[in-house]
Amino acid sequence: MSRPTTDGPRVGIWLIGARGGVAVTSIAGLIAQQQGLADGTGLVSTLPPFANLPLVEWNNLVVGGHDIRQAPLIDELERLHTQSRVLSPALVESCREELAKIESRIRPGTLWNVGTRIKQLAEPAAAGRSSDSGINNAKSASDVVAAVQADLAAFKEDNALEQVVVINLASTEVSPEDTDAWPATWDELKISLPTADCPLPASSLYAIAALDAGMPYVNFTPSLGSALPALDDLAHQRGTCHAGRDGKTGETLMKSVLAPMFAARNLEVMSWVGHNIFGNLDGKVLDDPANKQSKLSSKGNLLGDILGYAPQSHISIEHIESLGDWKTAWDHIHFRGFLNTPMTLQFTWQGCDSLLAAPLVLDLARFTLLARERGETGTLDFLASFFKSPLGEGDQAFAAQYERLLAWVNSYSE
């Protein structure tokens, strides 16, 4: 059932935030898989249960993207190697040539409603770049969407791509308030687009651009993205699909694995404290209380869902320069057992953030492209195991989420 490597149509992965840590690691990982330098460890889609799915082959994938900074891709890769002591020197060298090609496919992104912290990241020069598709001179949200769509169309055409999946890997935005009060249908929401004060954040404009063009969209970040009923409506109208949000790679993954055990054993979680420290650019953005709030709400929902009650819970995220990409999380879980006995579980997670995220980005690209090909529309609920705040229905226990992924695979072979 699997396609030969060299045949098959070429498809595109378009990364929003293409110069960031997760994006560059995803690109390096893709190159490594293409060149036979990686053995698939960390990738879900290479596990046995997925062996017979007609997933896109590594060699048929082409990368492009948007970013608001101009730092060369290779610099980020070298920074990861030098500062965080990951990736072999050989791998870094092998990526050099291919990264240069991808450079030419990265276009200026939009700063529409991203908040001041992210604006500070953007180089002043960015505004007036000759290569600009007009995105930085946009007078309305519609202009932004149009510029993004122009970039996507050019990417597709230039590279003769059959399909393009758009994946948001940009810095975590400040979350707009009162989104519950926003219109729930696309027809109503789109009215605000042509205005200069459209409240939609950048992540949602990128999502609109993708979905409106019939492309599948994945939001790997806590930003709003496609998490609005009106955007789901748009996806359905255009016959495309989307998934998100916020990749589940560390502490929250652990929560979704451990909390079901406490529930199944009738052990009462009295408090769950999580303390995260790390030192990359993502952490610097999250160091701003406004941006951090988006991440905290994304991380905070699942305990109540799984346990059926809300224990006292505290999560902190601190930017500690020396750690680089090494996210260290300490969790302290205080629980009550039989005959009122308090007990404690503590864990320390020392994971390299980008290297946990990157394989999931590649998996999500492959799964989402296949779902799109098969005509699935709206939220892809079977991808819940990949996200901290999954769009769609379903419980948050990791094992149950993974069962749903396997069930989706089985539905294919039937």
Add this chain to the structure above:
Amino acid sequence: MSRPTTDGPRVGIWLIGARGGVAVTSIAGLIAQQQGLADGTGLVSTLPPFANLPLVEWNNLVVGGHDIRQAPLIDELERLHTQSRVLSPALVESCREELAKIESRIRPGTLWNVGTRIKQLAEPAAAGRSSDSGINNAKSASDVVAAVQADLAAFKEDNALEQVVVINLASTEVSPEDTDAWPATWDELKISLPTADCPLPASSLYAIAALDAGMPYVNFTPSLGSALPALDDLAHQRGTCHAGRDGKTGETLMKSVLAPMFAARNLEVMSWVGHNIFGNLDGKVLDDPANKQSKLSSKGNLLGDILGYAPQSHISIEHIESLGDWKTAWDHIHFRGFLNTPMTLQFTWQGCDSLLAAPLVLDLARFTLLARERGETGTLDFLASFFKSPLGEGDQAFAAQYERLLAWVNSYSE
């Protein structure tokens, strides 16, 4: 469907090792549930999915058992309170009267093939007690089985019990070697019983006594118990059922919860080191290398089963007096992620061992009695989530094991 509390037939729980930490805590827990002093936390069988099962009511349960020591039950309870700082003074007081009654139902146990460490626990006096059912003068394994059966029959009759479940909570025996070479049918195995050098350990003789009398049997310890094809054969012949072995309460529970995550994410576990320290009597017995070996093999199997390969694994168990019943486990998991990146998860578990075990003992009694009532025979595979080395078929991932328990419940309501 549930029975009124005061009605219904009375049933018995017969504890092997009735004066030990887990046994006494189970008894105290049962009294607390009977007197309305406990809120069910820590018990699985009181969770919502089990609400409509016709499980035996707390008030209909009567306790008796065997032990080789004569230390009063109340002493063990007070020791737990004073040394390990668990159980409220009020609860200890409430148990005093009931414990005295149960005292009178505890009979001398057998030391047949238990190994020297356990023999040292037994009071010399024990040998010639007038109350002796002959168990200490047994000349053959058949004599032991007969003495045990006499005790069980008297317990059943004296207390007008409809059924009795026998639960092994005795110290971990030294494991006999070469059990694979032993006969696989009951008819062949039973030939060795009338001899003076029958190699079966005490735990298996207790199991034979129970199963042969048609009673259900649960092995909460790593000892051999009913884990022989010939004993499963016996259970089938007598139309009864059994489950085991080794209650899953701490580090191994965590392994069966965490290892599936590594598998599902294709993260390669390179090594898994577990270091357990605690200071109760169980720990003192396990401090003997021969006895410890039984525990280690029981703990050691599941990683390979779940992961599909065997990472380097090390488990140590040390008796540290000052910790009393507080089992502290430190686990260090070294895993390899995408692009060859080594990462680390560590956890520290601080649980009170007897209070983790006791509710499971009560749950197992209830579930097993119900299965017996419904006529299930042989190993009760749906109870796998309770054991480190589950008898019967099925994978070792905790979530999957718990699903099997729920499926069993559902089969009842159909």
Add this chain to the structure above:
Amino acid sequence: MSRPTTDGPRVGIWLIGARGGVAVTSIAGLIAQQQGLADGTGLVSTLPPFANLPLVEWNNLVVGGHDIRQAPLIDELERLHTQSRVLSPALVESCREELAKIESRIRPGTLWNVGTRIKQLAEPAAAGRSSDSGINNAKSASDVVAAVQADLAAFKEDNALEQVVVINLASTEVSPEDTDAWPATWDELKISLPTADCPLPASSLYAIAALDAGMPYVNFTPSLGSALPALDDLAHQRGTCHAGRDGKTGETLMKSVLAPMFAARNLEVMSWVGHNIFGNLDGKVLDDPANKQSKLSSKGNLLGDILGYAPQSHISIEHIESLGDWKTAWDHIHFRGFLNTPMTLQFTWQGCDSLLAAPLVLDLARFTLLARERGETGTLDFLASFFKSPLGEGDQAFAAQYERLLAWVNSYSE
């Protein structure tokens, strides 16, 4: 050289915050020492090097104090026993009678400039109590000082005490700003006292009352207390002494023990993150960012002092109800070794806060009373090992601080 137990003059310990956790534990500890129920563990002053110092005997100590709440002392003791599972039931019982006597010696305290969080603790009724020495109707800081001094004088006279040491154990106040700009001499500072807007906080007014009356004063809290040049001036003028501030009982103790090792081995501390969680009343007050700031500055100074450079440092303190008095601190120290190699030390400290503090309170009372008797004036620098932010001169390494205490002892025997 040591005095017989029954002879010797009686001396007083006056506790500000007498109904709080540390105060009540200190009182219970004193009673236990008086009644022979405690073996001296945790007390510094009972160690061999101090055996020949003429320290006040336990039986010669009488306790009184101020508080702004009216909760009975015995309630706090029972809360510690029940919620935090410390202190034996026997000890609680033994304290009952003596606590009742001490009750009668607790007087209403002042809320002058304590901040809103602490004001909320005070019972409304407190304002108009008949027993009031006028402290709640004070129109100026002078009135407050006079009321406090009246209480101290009555305590001394009623109990025929030779001397009284005043120890601040009250909730952490919000720190006043710009204290550097305040007058450095007592004569200048006292001008502000008779005014209604005197900016001195309650802790400093208590300190003034004590020092002005020639009594020694100890500040066990991060509040300002006597940490003003003008108050040191006052102490010198009145021939008395003082010490502080903020008892060093947990994470900061560990810092002052570990940081010198990194310095002595030339290992560069790149970052030091500390995360503290606990659930007592102290924690509730510290949960207010304004009050927390006082604690954080107190904890934050020593790394730079010891290392000679300031690594990135982060300290958080969170109130987690379920932990009660059990302060759990996780510290993550990231350091750089030879040839640029990053390494990590993590520790978890699980200490019962009041039981770490109480013996130090008793030690400080004894040492300070002896210093006063010998005529030492101003800051007692030899007590630095007891404090997070020691008043006076000297480096912050714990071992060096302890050496200074021993040197002081030796100076006595010369």
Add this chain to the structure above:
Amino acid sequence: MSRPTTDGPRVGIWLIGARGGVAVTSIAGLIAQQQGLADGTGLVSTLPPFANLPLVEWNNLVVGGHDIRQAPLIDELERLHTQSRVLSPALVESCREELAKIESRIRPGTLWNVGTRIKQLAEPAAAGRSSDSGINNAKSASDVVAAVQADLAAFKEDNALEQVVVINLASTEVSPEDTDAWPATWDELKISLPTADCPLPASSLYAIAALDAGMPYVNFTPSLGSALPALDDLAHQRGTCHAGRDGKTGETLMKSVLAPMFAARNLEVMSWVGHNIFGNLDGKVLDDPANKQSKLSSKGNLLGDILGYAPQSHISIEHIESLGDWKTAWDHIHFRGFLNTPMTLQFTWQGCDSLLAAPLVLDLARFTLLARERGETGTLDFLASFFKSPLGEGDQAFAAQYERLLAWVNSYSE
């Protein structure tokens, strides 16, 4: 007072176990210091208090040594880089040329009484190498000593060295028994040397060779080395000095830093459990129970010395392949505070073993050479802070040991 870099006499460092992890890292570190590629972090002798000592300059040091294996030095360096992810690629390259030179100065070592585990490390070829100084055909311990002395003399002459310090960095030997019964003077002990069954282990023969030639000797390992009264006697007779044993780099360092705190605060350590895991060659040798015993006794003494009583203590060392040179130690300290309250401190140490050891090796070389130059004889007690089981007098608290080092420096400037 310091000497100009280019002038001054050249001196030698002779490493026993020159091809091992610590040795090669020490060599790489020396090269890095010589070439200005390292900033001195991790070295004690570059700290300010030592700035004016006339220590040998890096550029004046020449390296040679013995080993029983023939693995090229560069291989070990590359293994450290690749497997343990330490040392920059640039540094590895910079060492290549210099390592080749040092290769030529490494001579075959002796296997006299090293135990079977170490014998297995030696290549069979080693026995009959043409370059052999006769060491492998030695018929008696005297022959071995003579062969070692021939190698040392040739090294000194060939490189025109003024002095040579011999440092033992070889694998941990099995400890001989009953050494207490061995003769305490050199004149008596040396009688056994000319025999074929002389019970002295290799480490002591190397020590004898060095001391007898008037060279200073340092034992960085737990092996016996110079820790015999008769060898101290020899050192005194020849006017030379020695120090040891077992470099203090991780868990034991922590113990000597933390235990004094418990003592100074009168907190009773009830139990101290330490669990060490790591995966290098040293660990493989220590995996043999006989060799491990030497390490355990070396690690085990100091708690009793510092605390004045011996808490229950357990230390385990396990070889976990995947960790490479990353020694991870988990320590669990259970202590009793005021009013009988049990509390816990846990720490996890993640250090790269060779990179903790190497700078101390260089420091010890420098300090020992200076002491020799100044005519100090016998054990160098002021070096105690560097060792787990320091030879000579003095207490084991780290801060006190470091004070003795500083006092020694001060004695120079007087």
